Amino acid sequence: AQSVTQLDSHVSVSEGTPVLLRCNYSSSYSPSLFWYVQHPNKGLQLLLKYTSAATLVKGINGFEAEFKKSETSFHLTKPSAHMSDAAEYFCVVSDKDQAGTALIFGKGTTLSVSS
Amino acid sequence: EPEVTQTPSHQVTQMGQEVILRCVPISNHLYFYWYRQILGQKVEFLVSFYNNEISEKSEIFDDQFSVERPDGSNFTLKIRSTKLEDSAMYFCASRVGQIYYEQYFGPGTRLTVT
Numbered sequence: 001a002q003s004v005t006q007l008d009s010h011v012s013v014s015e016g017t018p019v020l021l022r023c024n025y026s027s028s029y030s031p032s033l034f035w036y037v038q039h040p041n042k043g044l045q046l047l048l049k050y051t052s053a054a055t056l057v058k059g060i061n062g063f064e065a066e067f068k069k070s071e072t073s074f075h076l077t078k079p080s081a082h083m084s085d086a087a088e089y090f091c092v093v094s095d096k097d098q099a100g101t102a103l104i105f106g107k108g109t110t111l112s113v114s115s
Numbered sequence: 116e117p118e119v120t121q122t123p124s125h126q127v128t129q130m131g132q133e134v135i136l137r138c139v140p141i142s143n144h145l146y147f148y149w150y151r152q153i154l155g156q157k158v159e160f161l162v163s164f165y166n167n168e169i170s171e172k173s174e175i176f177d178d179q180f181s182v183e184r185p186d187g188s189n190f191t192l193k194i195r196s197t198k199l200e201d202s203a204m205y206f207c208a209s210r211v212g213q214i215y216y217e218q219y220f221g222p223g224t225r226l227t228v229t
Contacts, residue, residue: 034217043119044158044206044220090158102148102160102171103208103218 002027006106019078023091033074034092117141119221138190138207146210151203
């Protein structure tokens, strides 16, 4: 069965410093992987997705993630944090490219950004 | 930009009462989903819906739950007899196509059962 492990429940960075949010996945098939962000009192917004094309995926707001099959990882990075990046981040896996496929969420990582 | 909308944003109900949560998916999307997030826990899949029928459901989605697309635009989740443990944020999502398409989420409805 597929699963996602987010290795850090909380990450704190200073504004202008790099961000690294770690995610490992388990999947029996060739997975599709996503990062979603949830700002306070807002819905879930897609940051980026990997679907078996380029292994380095660029998303919105300067975020990117690299799919590493050998390490079963899909870590999210950003070179320079901004105050507006403070939010909850979810790593998500989907195994099958079929209609009606459920997304499997990690527990989430809370990113705090200090000035 | 098109978005998924959900109403109400917050629903308070008494245990044993029926509730209906409403969602309007993005208009050209064909696949619809409900997820829930109990406070402090993971977002969990409940059900997916395509071509006017359930295509997949989790063990959470028991006989107390039902979904419907009554009029071609709304997508509803009904809980027949709410329990305290149904208190959660409920997210609706929609997806445009079959292959590699991400799901777009609404802002959620916070359900509080007292």
